[in-house]
Every structure is written in C-alpha cells, then in structure tokens.
Amino acid sequence: MSKRIKVLGFGLTALAMCGLSYSAVVAEPNNNQLMIDGKKITTxxxxPKGSPFEKLYSGWRFRSAETQKLQSDDFExxxxxxxxxxxxLWQKVDGSAGKSCxxxxxDASKSMKGVRATMPKMHKEIGKVQSLQQHVNYCRTERMGAKAWKWESNQMLGMAAYVGLQSRGMPVNVKIDGPAKAAHDKGKKLYYTRVGQLDMSCAGCxxxxxGKMIRADHLSQGQINGFPTYRFKWQKMGSVHRRFKGCMKNIRAKPYKVGSxxxxxxELYVASRGKGLSVESPAVRN
Amino acid sequence: MALQFKTCGIVAVTALTALAVLTGGASAEAVKPGDVKITDGQLAKSLTGKAGDPVAGKKTFVGRKLGNCLACHVNKDTSKQQFHGEVGPALDGAASRYEPAALRAIIVNSKQVFGEQTLMPGFYREAGLNRVNKKFKGKTILSAQQVEDVLAYVLTLKK
Structure with missing residues (x-):
C-alpha cells in the first residue's frame, strides 16, 4: 500500500512537472526474473511483428514479489x-477399453512435451480448433470408452496442469493460419467487441x-501462458475459460460457456498475442 | 387463495404508493434514458428536476456496486478509501475544468462527449449495449437521481 501511494505521488509530481495528463503515467510491470529449478522462464x-504491443509481459510481471516467489518453487x-x-490419472486405467493415457x-515427459505451447489447436477428427481439455476428453470418450471430465473438475484441471507442465519454459507457439484462421479471426473480433452494461472490450483494459491500476488490481496484458493457473481469489486452480467468464461478469456481460x-x-487469439512467452503452467496469480 | 392474491395486490399497490410518496415521486418524473439528449457534449437539464444531494452522491461515488468511480479515478477528497484506479484522469478540480452541463453529460454517457474510444461507461444509458447480463438488462448503472447526486458531489471538487 505505501509503495502504491509513493507511485501515485510520483505520478502527480510528474504531472505537475511535465503538464502531462495523469493517465499518461504508467506503472510499469516489474523487472524481476523468473527462475524455476535453475531454468529461466521467459516472462x-x-x-512479434504485427503485435499491438512493443514488449510482451507475462502476468507474472504484474504480481507482487510474494506471489512471484511462490511460482519459483514447485514445493511452494x-x-x-x-x-x-x-x-x-495419466497412469490410471479408466473406461471400457481398459486403457490409461x-x-x-x-511417458508424458516425452509425448506431451511442447503440446501445451501449441494449444488450442485443430483437432482433425472433431474438425475444429479445440482447447487442450477437449483434446483430452476426445481421447477419453472415443479411445478409452470413459466418461468425459467436466471442464473445471479437479481431474481435468490436474490433467491440463500435468500436460502443461511438460511444456514449461517452451515458447507459446500457436498456429493461426490455414484451418485455424477462422477461429483466430473470430477470437480477434470477440477481443475487440465491447459488451456488457459497462460496455467494455478485452482491449480497453x-x-x-x-500497467495501470483499476481499483486494487494491476492490469496486465491478459496473457494466458500460465493457465491452468492457481488463483488466490479462487483459492484454487482454474482454467482460462473460467478467467474469461470472470472478466465478462465484472463488466456485467453475459459470459459464454466454458468450452464454447x-x-x-x-483463447486461440489471446494465446497468439503471447507468442514467445514461456509456458508457465501451473502459474500462481492473485 | 383468490382472496389472498387480492390482499397481496392491495398491499403491494399501497406499498408502492407509499414508496413513491417517500421518494418524492422522483422516479415517475425522471427523464427516461432513451429520451436524454446530449448536444455538443452538454446536458443542461436535470434528469429529475430535483437538486442533487452531494452527501448521497459521495456514497454513490465510492460504492463499489454503485458508481465505483474510484475504480478508474484518483480523488483526493476520498483519500480515506483504499485503492484509487488510474485508468481515467484524476478528479481533483474536475468542477473547475468542466461546466455542470458537461459533467452531467459525461456521467450520463461519456461516449457522446469524448467519442466511442473512451473506456468510461455511460451511467444512465441502456440502448446500444451487447450481451448485457440478464441481472442488468434494461437497467442503467445508476438511477436518474443517483446521477444528479454524483454530479452534485463532483461539483464540490474545485481547485
């Protein structure tokens, strides 16, 4: 809190000195570096060319030192x-076919390495771009003869985090051309469409x-390289679709459904805006 | 059963009448959001014809489920409240920078004053919105009187 007042004070002084409008004073994301197990995570x-940003910042850069520290140690x-x-669950046999993942x-550490970095991506059999969760459930229902997991169930979150972990440190690299282009364009349109009683779009914030504060929250670039993410507000891990829903509710819009x-x-469009940032799953945020 | 319903109805009507009397009938006389006409960034006429109350306005200004103006604006006068946002300009001295008619227009529907690109929501507007959550559908963020109250409060923020 005292730090914020200081930043605020500085902002007002700068305003007085330069005659800038106050809104031009941006509280930068911090410069801390994330290392996990001696490995550098690019935050x-x-x-990239065509990005609306000059630099990309993981949401990790906008969090307090205490929150950041928790993510640097898998035991914490x-x-x-x-x-x-x-x-x-990776090893557990489930369903009529008597199979496990x-x-x-x-070995997931080999077969799943890099998978999370390319998600969401085209699912050939389903015939459309799908999130990691939908790829998992296709395997469960079509290959294993098992029941689909619910989107925010512990099983699905755990599997998404475990699969995600195998790509940790690898750069986000989703495909947005070819058969993925339609989904990318649809996502982009949603990103810039103002919705809700507050009439806001993702882009507005x-x-x-x-970098600025909106009440007590430090606005990030909305990068999603850390999902599924443990969030203090939830006291739990959650999917990026759950996070999208939360934002939509905040602006008093009718949220889309998870998995819609x-x-x-x-998800595909926002992931593409973070190309080059490391996968951080499972990240820790407030 | 029928009698019960009838009684219910009478009680409800009586209660509503009492409420209208208590609130000075403000809601009945208020300009409807669709009838508000902002011209050249100005809205001179009061939405209710009743003077705004700056004390009530201050409460609406800080209330997170009401105006929540601090979500985006710094304001020294409410420095006791934690966490002032910085997405919008500081409101210190706002009444010295804007005429009352302009401030009213900004609160009602800032997009008609600053243009479509502004992030500020229209607090007394219900048309032209997409995918409004059903809890808020057809409703304005603030009531006409709350807008007048907030305006009365903002008009106290002089240099």
Missing part, C-alpha cells in the same frame, strides 16, 4: 497438488491500459 520478450506452488493428481502416450466455440476462439 518478457520483444513483441499451490497448484502442485492438482499436478500430482494429473500425474496419477499412458497406454497410448507412454488489457491492450490500452495494462467463442471461448476456444478467444
């Missing part, structure tokens, strides 16, 4: 109990005003 990178990261569940995909074509498209 800041030059934006509160998302890891669900990663452990995912690890168990491992029956086909063997996360593109035009990142709209949210998958938005």
């Amino acid at each position: 800041n990178v030059k934006a 990261n509160p998302g890891f109990p669900l990663v452990d569940l995912g690890t168990e 491992a029956s086909c995909h063997n 996360h593109e035009e005003n990142f 074509d709209e949210f998958v498209a938005l």
Whole structure:
C-alpha cells in the first residue's frame, strides 16, 4: 500500500512537472526474473511483428514479489497438488477399453512435451480448433470408452496442469493460419467487441491500459501462458475459460460457456498475442 | 387463495404508493434514458428536476456496486478509501475544468462527449449495449437521481 501511494505521488509530481495528463503515467510491470529449478522462464520478450504491443509481459510481471516467489518453487506452488493428481490419472486405467493415457502416450515427459505451447489447436477428427481439455476428453470418450471430465473438475484441471507442465519454459507457439484462421479471426473480433452494461472490450483494459491500476488490481496484458493457473481469489486452480467468464461478469456481460466455440476462439487469439512467452503452467496469480 | 392474491395486490399497490410518496415521486418524473439528449457534449437539464444531494452522491461515488468511480479515478477528497484506479484522469478540480452541463453529460454517457474510444461507461444509458447480463438488462448503472447526486458531489471538487 505505501509503495502504491509513493507511485501515485510520483505520478502527480510528474504531472505537475511535465503538464502531462495523469493517465499518461504508467506503472510499469516489474523487472524481476523468473527462475524455476535453475531454468529461466521467459516472462518478457520483444513483441512479434504485427503485435499491438512493443514488449510482451507475462502476468507474472504484474504480481507482487510474494506471489512471484511462490511460482519459483514447485514445493511452494499451490497448484502442485492438482499436478500430482494429473500425474496419477495419466497412469490410471479408466473406461471400457481398459486403457490409461499412458497406454497410448507412454511417458508424458516425452509425448506431451511442447503440446501445451501449441494449444488450442485443430483437432482433425472433431474438425475444429479445440482447447487442450477437449483434446483430452476426445481421447477419453472415443479411445478409452470413459466418461468425459467436466471442464473445471479437479481431474481435468490436474490433467491440463500435468500436460502443461511438460511444456514449461517452451515458447507459446500457436498456429493461426490455414484451418485455424477462422477461429483466430473470430477470437480477434470477440477481443475487440465491447459488451456488457459497462460496455467494455478485452482491449480497453488489457491492450490500452495494462500497467495501470483499476481499483486494487494491476492490469496486465491478459496473457494466458500460465493457465491452468492457481488463483488466490479462487483459492484454487482454474482454467482460462473460467478467467474469461470472470472478466465478462465484472463488466456485467453475459459470459459464454466454458468450452464454447467463442471461448476456444478467444483463447486461440489471446494465446497468439503471447507468442514467445514461456509456458508457465501451473502459474500462481492473485 | 383468490382472496389472498387480492390482499397481496392491495398491499403491494399501497406499498408502492407509499414508496413513491417517500421518494418524492422522483422516479415517475425522471427523464427516461432513451429520451436524454446530449448536444455538443452538454446536458443542461436535470434528469429529475430535483437538486442533487452531494452527501448521497459521495456514497454513490465510492460504492463499489454503485458508481465505483474510484475504480478508474484518483480523488483526493476520498483519500480515506483504499485503492484509487488510474485508468481515467484524476478528479481533483474536475468542477473547475468542466461546466455542470458537461459533467452531467459525461456521467450520463461519456461516449457522446469524448467519442466511442473512451473506456468510461455511460451511467444512465441502456440502448446500444451487447450481451448485457440478464441481472442488468434494461437497467442503467445508476438511477436518474443517483446521477444528479454524483454530479452534485463532483461539483464540490474545485481547485
């Protein structure tokens, strides 16, 4: 709190000195570096060509030192109990075909390496771009003869986090051309469409005003490289679709459903805005 | 059963009448959001014809479920309240920078004053919105009197 007042004071002084409008004074994301197990995680990178940003910042850069520290140690990261569940489920036989994930995909550290970095992506059999969760459920219902998991269930969150972990440190690299173009364009349109009683779009806060405070929240670029993410506000890990819903409720809009074509498209577009940032799953945020 | 319903109806009507009397009938006389006409960034006429109350306005100004103006604006006069946002300009001295008619227009529907690109919501507007959550559908963020109250409060923010 005292730090914020200081920043505010500085902002007002700068305003007085330069005659700038106060809104031009931006509280930058911090310059801390994220290392996990001695491995550097890229939380800041030059934006790719065509990006509305000059630099990309992971949401990690906008959090307090205390929150940041929790993510740098897997023993302290509160998302890891669900990663452990995912690890168990990977080996667990389920469904009429008598198979587990491992029956086909063997060692996740090899077969799932890089998968999260490319999600959401085209699912050939389903015939559209799908989130990681939908790829998992397709395997469960069509290959294993098992029941689909619910989107925000512990099993699905655990599996998404476990699969995500195998790509940790790898750059986000989703495909947005070819068969993915339609979903990308749909997501982009959603990103810039103002909705809700407050009449706001994603861009209004996360593109035009990142770095600033909105009441007690430090606005980030809305990067999603850390999902599924453990959030203190939830006291739990959650999916990016759950996060999208929360934002929509905040602006008094009718949220889309988790797993809807709209949210998958938005996920793909927002992921593409973070190309080059490291996958951080499971991240820790407030 | 029928009698019960009838009684219910009478009680409800009586209660509504009492409420209208208590609130000075303000809601009945208020300009409807669709009838508000902002011209050249000005809205000179009061929405209710009743003077705004700056004390009530201050409460609406800080209330997170009401105006929540501090979500985006710094304001020294409410420095006791934690966490002032910085997405919009500071409101210190706002009454010295704007005429009352302009401030009313900004609160009612800032997009008709600053243009479509502004992030500020229209606090007394219900048309032209997309995907409004059903809890808020057909409703304005603030009532006409709350707008007048907030305006009365903002008019106290002089240099």
